[in-house]
Amino acid sequence: MAQITEHTRDEVQKIVYEFFADECEVDISEISDQTNIIKDLDGDSLMFLELIEIFKKKYNLEIELKTIGKYAVKHPVETIGQLIDMQMLIIEHENHIMDLD
Amino acid sequence: MAGKVVVTGMGIVSSLGLDLETNWTNVVAGQSGIRYITLFDASKSQTRIAGEVPGGFAEHSKQYIKKRAASQMTRVTKMCVVASKDAVRHAGIDFEQMDKTRCSVIMGVVSTGNSSVEIDTTPQNTVFKSMSNSMSAWVSLEYQLTGPNYAVNTACASSAYALAAGFDMIRNHQADIVLVGGADSIINKEEIEGFNALYALSVQNDPPERASKPFSADRDGFVIGEGAGVIILESEESAIRRGAVIYAELAGYGLSSEGYNIMAPMKDGEGMAFTMNKALYSTGLSVHEVDYINAHGTSTELNDRYETLAIKRVFGDHARQIPVSSSKSMLGHTIGAAGTIEGIITTLSLYHGIITPTINLFNPDPDLDLDFVPHVFRKQEIHVALSNSFGFGGHNATIVFRKY
Numbered sequence: 001m002a003q004i005t006e007h008t009r010d011e012v013q014k015i016v017y018e019f020f021a022d023e024c025e026v027d028i029s030e031i032s033d034q035t036n037i038i039k040d041l042d043g044d045s046l047m048f049l050e051l052i053e054i055f056k057k058k059y060n061l062e063i064e065l066k067t068i069g070k071y072a073v074k075h076p077v078e079t080i081g082q083l084i085d086m087q088m089l090i091i092e093h094e095n096h097i098m099d100l101d
Numbered sequence: 102m103a104g105k106v107v108v109t110g111m112g113i114v115s116s117l118g119l120d121l122e123t124n125w126t127n128v129v130a131g132q133s134g135i136r137y138i139t140l141f142d143a144s145k146s147q148t149r150i151a152g153e154v155p156g157g158f159a160e161h162s163k164q165y166i167k168k169r170a171a172s173q174m175t176r177v178t179k180m181c182v183v184a185s186k187d188a189v190r191h192a193g194i195d196f197e198q199m200d201k202t203r204c205s206v207i208m209g210v211v212s213t214g215n216s217s218v219e220i221d222t223t224p225q226n227t228v229f230k231s232m233s234n235s236m237s238a239w240v241s242l243e244y245q246l247t248g249p250n251y252a253v254n255t256a257c258a259s260s261a262y263a264l265a266a267g268f269d270m271i272r273n274h275q276a277d278i279v280l281v282g283g284a285d286s287i288i289n290k291e292e293i294e295g296f297n298a299l300y301a302l303s304v305q306n307d308p309p310e311r312a313s314k315p316f317s318a319d320r321d322g323f324v325i326g327e328g329a330g331v332i333i334l335e336s337e338e339s340a341i342r343r344g345a346v347i348y349a350e351l352a353g354y355g356l357s358s359e360g361y362n363i364m365a366p367m368k369d370g371e372g373m374a375f376t377m378n379k380a381l382y383s384t385g386l387s388v389h390e391v392d393y394i395n396a397h398g399t400s401t402e403l404n405d406r407y408e409t410l411a412i413k414r415v416f417g418d419h420a421r422q423i424p425v426s427s428s429k430s431m432l433g434h435t436i437g438a439a440g441t442i443e444g445i446i447t448t449l450s451l452y453h454g455i456i457t458p459t460i461n462l463f464n465p466d467p468d469l470d471l472d473f474v475p476h477v478f479r480k481q482e483i484h485v486a487l488s489n490s491f492g493f494g495g496h497n498a499t500i501v502f503r504k505y
Contacts, residue, residue, distance in 0.1 A: 023168065023169045
């Protein structure tokens, strides 16, 4: 499992904000934790998967997308803040995320 | 009683331009869009020419499509979206003021062009790039339209079939507005080799702009084009309510399947004639009322011979008085897009009273003795026009447009 530090959430938030700003062609200042990914940014569900791949490499995570997918179905993500929270859980618990339920 | 179905907007992306006005100016002027292929190294191919959409398209499309969506589209799908958005703008439609449940999209699609010339295809986007329904889906998504959206594939007649389907959808009160179109490109090494193996393509590479020569004695096959054409079909009632400009009426159509051969048309144009007759029957028009035919006119030996025979068979003595021209002489064969691109040219011919020419007819085939409007456009009022599309597999379509 990845080592979570006090800076990890800031790091994840920065990556997520920059990812959406770049992919959705919006100024990063327009993004907040309350931003709705689909309604406000015209985003899509694939972005979630792409971010998981990014974090998988960055933190050397052992995760299966199927597991994450099952968790995401039970815990739908709509806002940037919710997405960051879920990424934090994935980083912290990897495939054991399902045990949280 | 079923109301009329009218054309209120159009958009084209082709080798002759990235917008409707440029395309129309160029086809009236008899310009050729055929050049040496640049999309891949064709130096070892038998056919080294095609009607490629100008290189500036990639940059042009960025004004229309966001980066995220663009990364999931092929170049051809982008052409479809650009032509669709131009057509919507041309029609002056604000979908926020419309009942979106009554707005639909039907696209004629043979393939989306996710071929060896496509760049940036990854495992993550290859499915979206390849889905044949992706063009209609993206257009529907763009405006959040919730009427039916789907794709039609009948080879080179695909978007003509889409026009017929859109017509029916409005006549059957299933929709008020249907974005009907097609987009295609088979300019890639594999498909050119495949069509060369069938002796279907011209190999008269020099000079490129002279190769597509429908109805000529020295024609030797079609020249591949690419692009997109989108027509806004609308109920007359909706168009009048919006105060829209009406460019023509789509009066009816004839569709048929030849049940004969996967490639060759029925001998002497029997199936083509049946289709044109069926189209006239559907509209109640007589042969004497038709005053222009936008031919399928591919520049292949069989098509041009049989289409000419079919026109004579249907129109008898009147055939020689009908101007018949081939847009493919200028654009090449845009395959799935041809039906709507040529439908647009036919519509604008009715609207402006201008018949576009058949270029490269320097050496007419003596057996093909109709008025093919050689070389230069003709100013002539027309009231009823047919647009023919015939596809591999025996898919035939004739669309009837009438001056409004």
